[in-house]
Amino acid sequence: MPKRKPEIRIRSYGIYSNWDPKTKLLPKIEEFTTRVPATIDIEFGFIINIKWAKNSELDYCIDHPGILDANGKRRAPFDGSVYVKTNDWDFFLGDTIWEPIKDKLGPWRMSVGIDGKIVAEKTFEIYADQS
Numbered sequence: 001m002p003k004r005k006p007e008i009r010i011r012s013y014g015i016y017s018n019w020d021p022k023t024k025l026l027p028k029i030e031e032f033t034t035r036v037p038a039t040i041d042i043e044f045g046f047i048i049n050i051k052w053a054k055n056s057e058l059d060y061c062i063d064h065p066g067i068l069d070a071n072g073k074r075r076a077p078f079d080g081s082v083y084v085k086t087n088d089w090d091f092f093l094g095d096t097i098w099e100p101i102k103d104k105l106g107p108w109r110m111s112v113g114i115d116g117k118i119v120a121e122k123t124f125e126i127y128a129d130q131s
Contacts, residue, residue, distance in 0.1 A: 006053035045094020065106030
């Protein structure tokens with residue numbers, strides 16, 4: 001029997017409740033959006049559902065607009081990889097906003113890939129909150 005082709009879909013995207021990575025629980029969606037106010041500790045990103053890809057390596061990347069390191073140089077995108085745990089698995093890719101806010105404004109492109117191919121991506125526009 002041939003191996004099934006992985007199925008990937010974005011379940012939700014936008015602003016979420018705060019996420020505790022120490023638990024197995026994923027954050028809850030609060031608002032579907034790609035425009036996110038630059039508010040300290042706001043959680044944003046997306047949840048994907050992956051079927052038929054158990055033990056595949058999942059690569060993720062968060063390409064931010066130009067977050068600076070302690071020396072004032074632009075940090076590289078945040079990236080890494082995880083292994084798909086089951087044949088019906090949900091994965092959250094997200095981030096938050098922290099001080100200083102100024103270098104967090106602009107587009108944040110988040111992507112997930114399997115076997116070198118992008119299978120899910122969203123770009124979030126972080127804007128200065130006027131409230």
